[in-house]
Amino acid sequence: MSGIRLFAMEISVSSSNRIAERELLRLCATCHLTEAGKARVNDLVGPETDWSYVVDWAARHRILPQLHRNLKAACEAKVPAGVAEDLHRSYFLNASQNLRLSGEMIRLVQLFEANAIDVIPFKGPLLAEKVYGTVSARQFGDLDLLVRPEDVVKARRLLVAEGYTPEFALEGKIESEYLRSEHAFQFQKEGAGFVIEVHWRFGSRDQAFPVSAEDVWRRHGRQQFHGHNLRTLVQEDLLLYLCMHGAKHGWDRLEWISCLREFMSVERANIAWVETLKRARSAGALRGLYIAILLAEELGETDVPEDIRMEARLDRQACQLARRAMDRLFVDADHSTRELARHAYYLRSRERARDQARIVLFSCSRVPHPLAKDWSLFRIPASMSFLYYLLRPLRLLREYGLPRIRAMFRADTIQEGKYL
């Protein structure tokens, strides 16, 4: 597919008329609607509401619990019985699954600690509890556990002994290369319906991720969770993590924006903004922070100090990227298009040339993910794994095509504001 065709396709999808449904989704992404918000939701819902569109996009944006709660609070009688029933069922299923995940998180933390593995759970149940006050109010399908790099292999053995299957097997040099360049392993258990993600850093080498695991280990905090005192990221680190995690994924989920906004509100008395700005600046994550603040404001008032909000509004690139994320929220795109768009977005969300250069350099030369196509296309003995550095650019060219890659970055840098 050429860049021009791609551009035209996305325009046609985004210009279709679902204006009321999209506004409804944006409003219902928030944790608690204001009175004015409830009145607006009530106005937007009517006999002509396309409920399959609303529910489908709410599921994609992981805001089904919020949609259910907000519709119930704003206009319960106007929601068709079948839709209300589906939302109620999904709310209940999500709550029960999240309780199971919470239990598994506690169990795994205890298991790791009993085996002398320090662990910091983050996102998932802890974030839901902190931000929404209850794990039922957030959709999540995995557990993220940070361990020290030297404990990764041990943690993997423990999870395998617990019946979890790693997403792939690693050995020898490929394993050490993977540990050096990547940031997490995934594990699944048959029938469990969730993923355990063991991290040893917060982003892979080619993301030049600005929140460092070493710093987090040095200054982590604690969070009470149902009678358990668990390690967790301090609020400034968690804030920057959420900002850059969103940027890494092109902010293409409303839940990430809503969660961040709510987090800033719940933690308003605890977030040291001066320190946060200092850390963001020194890590090259200032633009990422500004984008996140601007996006949060799109959903309603925020608890960010006025001077910082003003600084964010004065950052032209941050404004453009925030606008672009909002414009893309309901754009349908295939997987590879979305991945390329996310990558380009993340690259532009980093303000320092040296970080951008590192991202480009390591992206082009990274050793492939063990499940990536590079491995099946070009099988190479472990001892020759260095050759993958050379093969990745060839695979990227083969998969995406030079015109498309060129169009993606040209559109990103030259056709400012027009690129979807």
Next chain:
Amino acid sequence: MITGAAIAADATVTVNSQAVACDLEGEVVILNLESGVYFGLNAVGGDIWNYIQTEHTVEDIIQHLLQEYRVERSRCEAEVTALLHTMSTRGLVKIESR
């Protein structure tokens, strides 16, 4: 641990660390991590659950409910005792006599 129906007013009640709970439209759902069984509490039961997230005596719970709801003391006492007994046998709370 008290397992019988008789629970002293000054007995302390704490939530078992093997129980995790979440709010569900005004009610509370609790999962016992050991047994894997879910339990549901109505709004009043949920209120009690939230109240005992910090240690309280049975008398504290009764006083709390008498302030919140219009209910006779004898009925409140009987229902609280029955609920605590059930939750204790299901491994959701610990009740300890002084």
